[in-house]
Amino acid sequence: MNDGTLAAAKTVQPQPAAESRNVLGWVLHNVVWIWLIALVAIFGFFNEFFLTIFNMQNITVQATVLGMLGLAVALPLLVAEIDLSIPANAGFSAAIGALAYSDLGLPWLVAMLLGIAVATAIGFFNGLCITKLKMVSLIETLSMMIILQGALLALTQGKTLTNLSDGYIWIGQATFAGGWPVMPLVFVLALIAMSILLRFTTLGRSIYAVGGNAVASKSAGIRVDRIKVLTYTISGFLAGLAGFLLASWQMAITSNQGSSYLLYAIAAPIIGGVSVFGGRGNVLGVLGGVLLLTVIQVGLAIISVPSFYVGMIGGCMIFIAVAIDAIRVRYFG
Amino acid sequence: MLHQHQPMPEGDHILKVEDVSKRYGPVIALRGVSIAVKRGSIHGLLGENGAGKSTLVGIISGQFPPSGGRIVLNGTPLAHADVRAMEEAGVFLVTQESMIIDHMSAAENLMLGIWPNRRGFVNWRRLTADAARMLEGSGIDPKARAGKLDAVARRKLNILRAMFSGGKVIILDEPTAALTVADRRVLFDFMRRLKADGVTFIFISHYNDEILDVCDAVSVLRDGLLAGGSDDIGAMTSEQLSELVLGRGLALFQRERQSHEGKAPLVSFRGVVAKHVDLAALDIAPGEIVGFTGLPGAGAKEFARTIFGLNVAEAGTIAIGGAEPVPLPRAPRDAFDTGIAYLSDDRRREGSVGQMSIGDNIAMSSLPARSRAGFIDKAAESQVVDRYFQAMGIKAPTPQAAVDTLSGGNQQKVCLGRVLATEPRLLIVDEPTRGIDIGVKQDVLRIIDRLSRTGVAVIMVSTDTDELVRATDRICIFEHGAIRETLTGADISTERLRRTAQA
Ligand SMILES: Nc1ncnc2c1ncn2[C@@H]1O[C@H](COP(=O)(O)OP(=O)(O)OP(=O)(O)O)[C@@H](O)[C@H]1O
Numbered sequence A: 001m002n003d004g005t006l007a008a009a010k011t012v013q014p015q016p017a018a019e020s021r022n023v024l025g026w027v028l029h030n031v032v033w034i035w036l037i038a039l040v041a042i043f044g045f046f047n048e049f050f051l052t053i054f055n056m057q058n059i060t061v062q063a064t065v066l067g068m069l070g071l072a073v074a075l076p077l078l079v080a081e082i083d084l085s086i087p088a089n090a091g092f093s094a095a096i097g098a099l100a101y102s103d104l105g106l107p108w109l110v111a112m113l114l115g116i117a118v119a120t121a122i123g124f125f126n127g128l129c130i131t132k133l134k135m136v137s138l139i140e141t142l143s144m145m146i147i148l149q150g151a152l153l154a155l156t157q158g159k160t161l162t163n164l165s166d167g168y169i170w171i172g173q174a175t176f177a178g179g180w181p182v183m184p185l186v187f188v189l190a191l192i193a194m195s196i197l198l199r200f201t202t203l204g205r206s207i208y209a210v211g212g213n214a215v216a217s218k219s220a221g222i223r224v225d226r227i228k229v230l231t232y233t234i235s236g237f238l239a240g241l242a243g244f245l246l247a248s249w250q251m252a253i254t255s256n257q258g259s260s261y262l263l264y265a266i267a268a269p270i271i272g273g274v275s276v277f278g279g280r281g282n283v284l285g286v287l288g289g290v291l292l293l294t295v296i297q298v299g300l301a302i303i304s305v306p307s308f309y310v311g312m313i314g315g316c317m318i319f320i321a322v323a324i325d326a327i328r329v330r331y332f333g
Numbered sequence B: 001m002l003h004q005h006q007p008m009p010e011g012d013h014i015l016k017v018e019d020v021s022k023r024y025g026p027v028i029a030l031r032g033v034s035i036a037v038k039r040g041s042i043h044g045l046l047g048e049n050g051a052g053k054s055t056l057v058g059i060i061s062g063q064f065p066p067s068g069g070r071i072v073l074n075g076t077p078l079a080h081a082d083v084r085a086m087e088e089a090g091v092f093l094v095t096q097e098s099m100i101i102d103h104m105s106a107a108e109n110l111m112l113g114i115w116p117n118r119r120g121f122v123n124w125r126r127l128t129a130d131a132a133r134m135l136e137g138s139g140i141d142p143k144a145r146a147g148k149l150d151a152v153a154r155r156k157l158n159i160l161r162a163m164f165s166g167g168k169v170i171i172l173d174e175p176t177a178a179l180t181v182a183d184r185r186v187l188f189d190f191m192r193r194l195k196a197d198g199v200t201f202i203f204i205s206h207y208n209d210e211i212l213d214v215c216d217a218v219s220v221l222r223d224g225l226l227a228g229g230s231d232d233i234g235a236m237t238s239e240q241l242s243e244l245v246l247g248r249g250l251a252l253f254q255r256e257r258q259s260h261e262g263k264a265p266l267v268s269f270r271g272v273v274a275k276h277v278d279l280a281a282l283d284i285a286p287g288e289i290v291g292f293t294g295l296p297g298a299g300a301k302e303f304a305r306t307i308f309g310l311n312v313a314e315a316g317t318i319a320i321g322g323a324e325p326v327p328l329p330r331a332p333r334d335a336f337d338t339g340i341a342y343l344s345d346d347r348r349r350e351g352s353v354g355q356m357s358i359g360d361n362i363a364m365s366s367l368p369a370r371s372r373a374g375f376i377d378k379a380a381e382s383q384v385v386d387r388y389f390q391a392m393g394i395k396a397p398t399p400q401a402a403v404d405t406l407s408g409g410n411q412q413k414v415c416l417g418r419v420l421a422t423e424p425r426l427l428i429v430d431e432p433t434r435g436i437d438i439g440v441k442q443d444v445l446r447i448i449d450r451l452s453r454t455g456v457a458v459i460m461v462s463t464d465t466d467e468l469v470r471a472t473d474r475i476c477i478f479e480h481g482a483i484r485e486t487l488t489g490a491d492i493s494t495e496r497l498r499r500t501a502q503a
């Protein structure tokens, strides 16, 4: 019904002037990865220990917990909501799992699954509050965070839980083939599962649609509330998994387990290009953000920057990444 | 006269567009356009979807810079002028899509950026008083939350804002698209009155009759170039305008009207009650196209939204294809699953997800049918995307382009494609050709006509009398939530509709 010549006529060959712009655009699009490689090189230059296999193994372990939390935070962001309670949920649900083993005498596996189930239920509950009660997600999850942090303190009575079974801590300690840790495999599996979810399922497509324009999504036949609840539920499940891995790795649950991850878990997906306005972002970006933050943390420790400066320098590095990304969005869309 | 503007002495032109071009990456939206607008005139701007009209007025009003060329206002070339600077110079743009802040009141929106203030403090008393005066007679409650206003009121609000901000050049990008015949007349009278006071207008529309009615001069864009125009609208005819727009003659579509009396209905509605709706019974035959019309709030649109599950139904049943009557769908998903599809008239808010691709949008509503156990069947998806991308004639390099980058009319085609892809048994289209150019309008009416021949029942909600007359078998005129009058066969005519609209 259309002569079709217009589209063809409007597409012209990119000219040389446009090419250098394209290169710059490409660089800015991949700024997280380039910055990551640059930092690895810089840290390696200051201390060659940074580039050893042993340290790489260390980085992958460190990145696992942050990565699981980052994925959990990314999901609500994609539907244009937020969940601040995720790190607190991870700590609280892990304590439930540990206490179910040590105090109720459940087998460790059952206890661990119970912990993850609790985390999932908390995610589900957050989703219900935000959709059915129309609570504002920022405030709802903020108060949930405070509740969970308080509950963890009450559960542990301020003490550190260390009575964990051997089975429970296995995954955090086990290695294979020359000392490579097993734990990061869980993260890799989660990354794969999440990319499949986002790219190949109707749920994934709906998540992007709801985040992009919830009103239009509704009239296009997407059950917006259900999608949001599902998103929060999956996110709660990931938080539970992250909590288990963290406890298993550290072989302990402190009375403020998880809380220190809050800012990094939110920063990682955003640095990786997940939009706080919803509908934009992908799994690879989250991975980039997680690795970048981990490399900064580990690197600053290794080149023995005096601890008084670590926070400031790390913050500046994150700031640079975010600023470059903002410039990219401004000029290259 | 045609194809050329007469040279004019400098002082006569308030605004000159000189050799302006604009490119978006590989897409060239404007390729060297020059237009001169006479002081105190209404200058029409016409052209197909994607011809570059919105781009041109966007540049004039400082929304974004041109890639080449310049804008001359009152003989002064303007470089790097942004929206703020242009508004201070008296150039205002009322965009195609309402720019309204939903959580503010109508009054606040009206005074946005022009708040009466004393040393930086907003003078709320004066703001409320001024706004109330401006909104008088417009039917808009100054205290109403803007998010709750319908498309018509939102459009009015935008126009009023520019008019009362002391604009010297006011650009209206398809301002009539959401207005009833009566509202249009009010708007045109208002424009003429301001024109007499020396205000200059640039007026974009896809309706030739509006251009001929209200404009003094006209310029036509085609594919980013100035295709022609005239400084004397009196010398132009509608056919000439169409030919300039399309570059070829226009074959107006006319459906072979059919009588469906006595046929077994495909869909039957009984006792539908909702806000603004109280309708006892309505039957639609397979292959029938029923037009719904009426004043805003009379129930035509509300009925359509209720049976699609977007508005809450208090009571009512639907029976499709001779099946038992069941309650009305409670959500759009249920409606799609029972074979009802609805195309909203509010494309910006309800039509598409702008940041997603054309393909993702086309597939969105029919995705459950093209997936297995939650996994999208990519082959089936790309098949349906390709099919409707072609059939709708969407002007974009590929279906991967984001809907945001399309012209208004092409976004509308994406929405229509999405709805048709669900292969509905009852298709409801709300202002289906709003914002679509005359050429594509005929195509869209033809598509709906062809669809009806496969046995699909169609409800066409429209305020466009011409389209109702050309494309429907029966017209229901709504009042107080019910059907006041039904026109069929030879009774269907533009004059008859005009008359009933006034009654
Ligand atoms: N941000 C953008 N990125 C890429 N292409 C764009 C962008 N904005 C507009 N275009 C393209 O520029 C061309 C002109 O668009 P424009 O919106 O000016 O058309 P229009 O004449 O206003 O059409 P309509 O009648 O449909 O509103 C179109 O091909 C459109 O796809």
Ligand SMILES: [Mg+2]
Residues within 6 Å of the ligand: B053, B054, B055, B096, B173, B407, B408, B409
């Ligand atoms: Mg336009």
